[in-house]
Amino acid sequence: MSFLAAASTGSHASLWIFLAFVAATLVITWFSARRSRGASAYFAAGRRITGWQNGLAVAGDYMSAASFLGIAGMIAMNGYDGFMYSVGFLVAYLTVLFIIAEPLRNAGKYTMADVLAYRLKPRPVRAAAALSTLTVSLFYMIAQMVGAGVLVRQLIPGVTYEVAVIGVGILMVVYVVFGGMLATTWVQIIKAILLIAGSILLSILVLKRFDFDLGKFFSSLTAITSTTADGQSVTRNFLTPGLIFKNPWDQISLGMALLLGTAGLPHILIRFYTVPDAKTARASVVWAMLIIGAFYIMTTFFGFGAASLLGPDHIQQHGGTNMAAPELARYLGGEIFFAFICAVAFATILAVVAGLTISASTSFAHDFFVNVLHHGREQKPGAEVHIARITALVVGAASIVIAILLGPGVNVAFLVGLAFAVAASANLPVIIFSLYWKRFTTAGAVVGLLVGLASSIVLILISPDFMKTPLFPLKNPALVSVPLGFLGAWLGTILSKEQASLEKFTELQVRANTGLGAEKASLH
């Protein structure tokens, strides 16, 4: 097999480093599987993860390969505009901190839909929420899987696109099926530590080249020469905005998707159920913000550093945009450092897809199977966890097949954009209304979820990413689909009446704001 053949040549240090990471995570999975008994252990790691651990895990769940390799590449090729991406990814966590994390932890159990089902009719609301959760998770997962396949082909010679996709798929299924949330959490924690360590090393090595003089570093960016598509040589100031993004509305729409979508991403939200109480959930958001912020600030050094030290033309000839960070590592630290950064990139993908798999399977088992199909009762003890394990297997298999069928050429950026847009337009409006608007009804929630979901998908299908003469001018639909999601939820509500929802609002409000009756951590 090519995989083993590549490993045995010995020159492929990245494969060895990566195999060490896989071995460590499998040991963790084995220990988690022995410890994990019962639904709360499987879905929420027994709610015993500490604040800083969960902060690292949130960061590990969130910082995808698109952030690490994609943003570094964008800055390296076109300068400042790539850095604008970095900003939105951090500021988004203020929405999570101020509006979502604590009430969610206080009022819910395993999924986002728990908060909605609290005072609304559980079955229709959970069915719609499970649909949007599965949509977001699947789009995001396929984007990550395709990304993994493309990357590994460049990073580790001898491994094909299909082998990489299948390998990633099998590993994530093993973590989730056997180790549940506990194993997933630790895979994410290790990955976050590796990613931060890699970024710090890379940044220090870049700054060393400029004698740790920031003034010198920034003035080196004012004249970067590159060759355009028609063979002309141009020199540009890489600190100038607007070198890639010509339409400001695109930036505003994308910012909206990031700022409001992060707080609606199911795989991020379920992380707050793994801590003992709302206070710890709050602390974990702050830890996550420190880690995520530090990482995105460092994109300055390794993104601009690649532009200044390697130059866009060199990156273009050595694997293209996504390879800017690994190529920079090779230039600064030789083959071993290149191998380490490649392994970090792969670990990054694995941790994110594991988080997506467990969020999809939790939502299917808890929301759809137990609460919609069986009216909230398990058929026999352990059925919920059993179904979640089977779902994880199915989700893994499906995403392997879809990623292979789509092939390496598919545009993954739009899949990620779509996931954020659906989260912002479908999930966030109904979560906010159900927590803060007394009059909110089941009809409002279902209409809001479906309108947000449908409008995001339709607007993306008629956007410039899909049509030569687009009917809708923006690449990300959030600017239009988020207001539509809110409008749908509002219209559905004022056109219906629900006494039970009004009466239960006081209870939800007290629970969400005091933690009275919240799910407790398990004792051992």
Next chain:
Amino acid sequence: MSSSDTPSSNQDLTPLIGSQTDIAPLGRGGLKPSHEQTADEDADPIEWARIANDPDFRALMRRKFRLVIPATAFFLVYYFLLPLGVGWFPGLMERKVWGAMNLAYLYALSQFLMAWILAGIYVVVASRWDRQQRDLLNKFGVGNR
């Protein structure tokens, strides 16, 4: 008669239908189905409405909104000024501030500080809410639930 001989008054005394002996056991244990419960039995042991209408709870909610609403409005405006400024006032944003560093980069970098500072303020203030929450729950005798 000791209490163990008679089923307590709130248990359902209806004989079980279809039991295997002629003498049906008196009453069945466990909870009554919801449609057989009296209003008292159905009542939630926690008085949500009383807590919700308590002046201390209302004051807590007001304090939360007084921080969260302006803070959210502030960070949304602060964030969207970046794409707005870069998009429509490029001349201003390209002005050099320190060496080669221009206003556009500095403003983007300031967003990180802004996010951290707002998060820090929120955590400090929210730890005060935690104490007020605990006092409130203790007042209603449900602090340990």
